[in-house]
Amino acid sequence: MIDNKNSILLLDVLSILLFVIVTIMVVGHGNITILDKFVYDSIPNLRSFELTSVFVSVTNILSPENLSVLALIVVLLFAWKKKLHAVSIFIIGVGGALLSGVLIKAIAGIARPVSILVVETGKSFPSNHAVVATAFFSLIFYCLYKKIPGIIGKTIFGVVCLALIVVTDFSRIYLSAHWFSDILGGTFLALFWVFLSIMISEFLHHKKLWQKF
Numbered sequence: 001m002i003d004n005k006n007s008i009l010l011l012d013v014l015s016i017l018l019f020v021i022v023t024i025m026v027v028g029h030g031n032i033t034i035l036d037k038f039v040y041d042s043i044p045n046l047r048s049f050e051l052t053s054v055f056v057s058v059t060n061i062l063s064p065e066n067l068s069v070l071a072l073i074v075v076l077l078f079a080w081k082k083k084l085h086a087v088s089i090f091i092i093g094v095g096g097a098l099l100s101g102v103l104i105k106a107i108a109g110i111a112r113p114v115s116i117l118v119v120e121t122g123k124s125f126p127s128n129h130a131v132v133a134t135a136f137f138s139l140i141f142y143c144l145y146k147k148i149p150g151i152i153g154k155t156i157f158g159v160v161c162l163a164l165i166v167v168t169d170f171s172r173i174y175l176s177a178h179w180f181s182d183i184l185g186g187t188f189l190a191l192f193w194v195f196l197s198i199m200i201s202e203f204l205h206h207k208k209l210w211q212k213f
Helices: 005-027 032-046 049-061 064-080 084-108 128-147 151-174 180-206
Strands: none
Touching (some): 005 032, 005 180, 049 151, 084 128, 128 151
């Protein structure tokens, strides 16, 4: 687990810097757009009917809407258990990531790639699937890690959380619903909110402000 305050701060700063770099390159049509086109042109070679069915299901089940509802349920469960530390982490982390992702998407105004597999509306950058999946599963791991018994159990839990993020992200690229840079941007933006939520919640916890509620 991440217990060192300086490490969390460093990771948070690194995440937002990487997001800003990706955003500048996307908006300014920098070299990353060459990578976007390469990935977009290469993906059709990987497609099959079976894989397409799988990734359509993945992208629908692990949608931002579904994960947002699940995050709300998790918040209510933590509140019921009086785990206000975890409640604050989820509200700040997932809520902040989702709201900022929607806002930046509207401002950036990047068009989506052409897809014949799914019908998508709205702009492309950053990917809300990547934003919400990264924030949600990262924070689930952070909040429940210590509750999982044994190093093997913790490792399996971490691998499952990471796999759910990766498969969600890849489903968007596979279906040509997003550019590769949309996924990168969404991931870095989400990680910024993940680390920020941990820092804020830890600060409130150590100040014992939760005792007032």
